Amino acid sequence: MAKKSLIQREKKRQKLEQKYHLIRQSLKKALSKAQSLSEKWEIHGKLESLPRNSAPTRLHRRCFSTGRPRATYRDFGLSGHILREMVQEGLLPGATRSSW
Structure with a gap:
């Protein structure tokens, strides 16, 4: 049996991922459609400002x-x-x- 704290941490990550999924998706679409480099930097900064644990790659x-x-x-x-x-x-x- 895994530690309960690790299981709870994973559940918290899942909730955060669901919460920020649409925001992250829309920012990625905007990043791909952006024309100028300054726009891309601005959108990239917004993506970086989201919580780390809201990224789907951090789920296990x-x-x-x-x-x-x-x-x-x-x-x-x-x-x-x-x-x-x-x-x-x-x-x-x-x-x-x-x-x-």
């Missing part, structure tokens, strides 16, 4: 049940060992345990 995918940050499968949102346990117990429909 975590396991849904344990909060583990590494070895998570995107399709299921689970880490490898949790996914394996659930498949063995038959909790994931359509997933079968391979054996040869």
